[in-house]
Amino acid sequence: VQLHPSSDDVRIQIVEESMTVLRHNDLGGYTVPAHGLYPFQWNWDSAIVASGWAVFDEARAWQEIESLFSGQWEDGMVPSIVFHKPSTTYFPGPEIWGTKEKPSKSTGITQPPVAAMSVRFLYEHADDPLLAMSEAGKLFPKLLAWHRWFYKARDPFNTGVVAILHPWESGMDNSPAWDEPMRFPVDNLQPYVRCDLNHVHPEMRPTKETYDHYLTLLYRFKNANFYDPDKLYHISPFRVTDLCVNCILFRANRDLRWLAIKLGRQEVVAEIDAWLDKGFQGFESLWDEEAGIYKCRDQITGKLCPAAISAGFLPLFAGVVSEKRAARLVRTLEQWLEQVKYGVPSMDPADPRFEPLRYWRGPVWIIINWMISNGLKHYGYDALANRIKDHSIALTSESGLFEYFNPVTGEGEGGHDFSWTAAMSLAWMD
Numbered sequence: 001v002q003l004h005p006s007s008d009d010v011r012i013q014i015v016e017e018s019m020t021v022l023r024h025n026d027l028g029g030y031t032v033p034a035h036g037l038y039p040f041q042w043n044w045d046s047a048i049v050a051s052g053w054a055v056f057d058e059a060r061a062w063q064e065i066e067s068l069f070s071g072q073w074e075d076g077m078v079p080s081i082v083f084h085k086p087s088t089t090y091f092p093g094p095e096i097w098g099t100k101e102k103p104s105k106s107t108g109i110t111q112p113p114v115a116a117m118s119v120r121f122l123y124e125h126a127d128d129p130l131l132a133m134s135e136a137g138k139l140f141p142k143l144l145a146w147h148r149w150f151y152k153a154r155d156p157f158n159t160g161v162v163a164i165l166h167p168w169e170s171g172m173d174n175s176p177a178w179d180e181p182m183r184f185p186v187d188n189l190q191p192y193v194r195c196d197l198n199h200v201h202p203e204m205r206p207t208k209e210t211y212d213h214y215l216t217l218l219y220r221f222k223n224a225n226f227y228d229p230d231k232l233y234h235i236s237p238f239r240v241t242d243l244c245v246n247c248i249l250f251r252a253n254r255d256l257r258w259l260a261i262k263l264g265r266q267e268v269v270a271e272i273d274a275w276l277d278k279g280f281q282g283f284e285s286l287w288d289e290e291a292g293i294y295k296c297r298d299q300i301t302g303k304l305c306p307a308a309i310s311a312g313f314l315p316l317f318a319g320v321v322s323e324k325r326a327a328r329l330v331r332t333l334e335q336w337l338e339q340v341k342y343g344v345p346s347m348d349p350a351d352p353r354f355e356p357l358r359y360w361r362g363p364v365w366i367i368i369n370w371m372i373s374n375g376l377k378h379y380g381y382d383a384l385a386n387r388i389k390d391h392s393i394a395l396t397s398e399s400g401l402f403e404y405f406n407p408v409t410g411e412g413e414g415g416h417d418f419s420w421t422a423a424m425s426l427a428w429m430d
């Protein structure tokens, strides 16, 4: 059957499939990204997935965020993965992370802080305002503690932008932006067996060399008094100002401010405003005028990471871009789109490192499409924003609810029946 994304039948079918995927991936109060491949609760996945649940089960949506925050550390950090139940299908699992609790309840690093954006989304779209008020009221201090943690632990010199210390924290694990910052020597590692290759083809996943670097960082952090945040910032050989985390944090700060006012927490508004003011200035140092895109910065060498990646468009989503720069970013984006069938590829398709199959080195990710499209709308580029949305609808309706998509052929890649792709179908593409 030839599927046409504009047809109502196709849309109804996708919405139904998306609800089925979320129900299927629900392990009782939290949603796994995909069975087998990712069998625990992931941080930014869950925050995004909550917006999908909100479309058909509001109480369940709130529960998703609550269960994520059940893993919050005393110092405010919300870990990248919460290990609610054991599983043997993922590496590295709780036994490798070995955080202080026994058994380990989480990883010792974080992920992009989407949650405040989701809490605002749930609050604004609530059919049950009393539930929304009480849930948002409970979650607000936890969100605030997490954002405070980011500035304390990851921006101790008050530059306005925060550091990531592991590629896993960016959410864009094997991005070409990390090629240079990842050139530190790896430690002598115990032999290990990856589980991801049991689920997806090696061509779609990071290489062994990349994994050796991931694990070197993990073990060094564990040896630093079990992921002590005061130590990690100083000992990590990988320290980068990442655009994905910083743009999401900036946007989430705006939503946190909005929630503070709604919930009568005016006393924290000045603190959030200071983050926003300083953050706004921090983005200045990430603009590459010649390339017409924002770039990440390696804090160890002080240099911009040369690769142009899809996160380079996310300052539009954060709302920190001048009209002139927005126009320049749009030109860059249009050039990228001319070279592929479906946007937005995760890196510049003209770069020789572009790999349409491999994870964050080429494929299209629907969640990033949503963020870029949302940012474009904000700056008045409605036609381009809608084009990206149309591409996203075409990809999911023609190929299915995959983890990511080949920008050249449109084929679905990585995990299938994937939660955040389903959630985006419900909350954005409906």
Ligand code: 2M8
Pocket (backbone or CB within 6 Å): 033, 038, 042, 043, 044, 045, 080, 168, 170, 171, 172, 173
């Ligand atoms: C991917 O990351 C995990 C590690 O956190 C992995 O590959 O093992 C990334 O795409 C990340 O952004 C995502 O949150 C996670 C689960 O979907 O998978």
